[in-house]
Amino acid sequence: MTRLTVPYVTPWTGESTSPPPVTVTASGVAYADPAQDALARDVDGVLWALCGGTATGRPEYAAELHPERQRTAMENLLCACCKKPGARDERGMLWVLPLLDDSVDARWEGVRSAIPPMCEACAKTAPRLCPRLREGHVKLRVREAEPIGVRGTLYPRPGEQGPQDPDALVLFGSADLAFVVARQAVRELRRTTVVAFAAAIG
Numbered sequence: 001m002t003r004l005t006v007p008y009v010t011p012w013t014g015e016s017t018s019p020p021p022v023t024v025t026a027s028g029v030a031y032a033d034p035a036q037d038a039l040a041r042d043v044d045g046v047l048w049a050l051c052g053g054t055a056t057g058r059p060e061y062a063a064e065l066h067p068e069r070q071r072t073a074m075e076n077l078l079c080a081c082c083k084k085p086g087a088r089d090e091r092g093m094l095w096v097l098p099l100l101d102d103s104v105d106a107r108w109e110g111v112r113s114a115i116p117p118m119c120e121a122c123a124k125t126a127p128r129l130c131p132r133l134r135e136g137h138v139k140l141r142v143r144e145a146e147p148i149g150v151r152g153t154l155y156p157r158p159g160e161q162g163p164q165d166p167d168a169l170v171l172f173g174s175a176d177l178a179f180v181v182a183r184q185a186v187r188e189l190r191r192t193t194v195v196a197f198a199a200a201i202g
């Protein structure tokens, strides 16, 4: 049996992403420490979660993908598991996604994914490792995967009532972008071809 290694984007119990203190002003959310803030802003001015700790302990398959590594893989279209380039053929790039709910279009067109693509080898092994894929998954080929926004914690504006939204999807171009601490880069998968569905692995 092939030895299975923990996927690149899987977080470990030794890692943390607890956010440093933030300030919220009319112009947006910022880390209270300007040095940390500068470190965590991307070229578009989006504030990203800061990751601490080390990849030790146990892999946490059920948790959200590790923000820093998810972003690296997603922005560069690298395999979520081994960080090699995602597989491509004439139908596009290879994506393996958990089956969501009945509301998903049967053609899996326009799915907004925070899961990066995969290479051929990992597309075979990942469902044995990842509980979400083990419960059933779809294998897609994708011709267009435009970055559309981020998932993260959306802070209320000053004077606004209500709690933070810990899992908001904020699209590029939205005024909310200044008020989110991003944890996951999101792409919209278009011109898709469903290659295979797999039922739950027993």
Ligand SMILES: [Zn+2]
Pocket (backbone or CB within 6 Å): 079, 080, 081, 082, 083, 084, 118, 119, 120, 121, 122, 123
């Ligand atoms: Zn791979």
